[in-house]
Amino acid sequence: MINDDFKTLRDKLNGSIAHSDDEMELQEQWNELHRRAEEDALNDDENWEVCGE
Numbered sequence: 001m002i003n004d005d006f007k008t009l010r011d012k013l014n015g016s017i018a019h020s021d022d023e024m025e026l027q028e029q030w031n032e033l034h035r036r037a038e039e040d041a042l043n044d045d046e047n048w049e050v051c052g053e
Contacts, residue, residue: 011017013030 008017012019012023013027019027
């Protein structure tokens with residue numbers, strides 16, 4: 001991939017460029033991965049508090 005490809009992908013994932021119809025499943029997968037990562041980050045903080053005491 002070249003830089004322009006990365007910029008386009010970034011813009012599509014953040015919503016500033018519309019997806020084509022065949023890319024919507026990829027957006028849904030990205031959203032799910034992002035949600036899980038956020039959830040895991042919250043759990044990491046909780047684990048740190050428990051173990052750090």
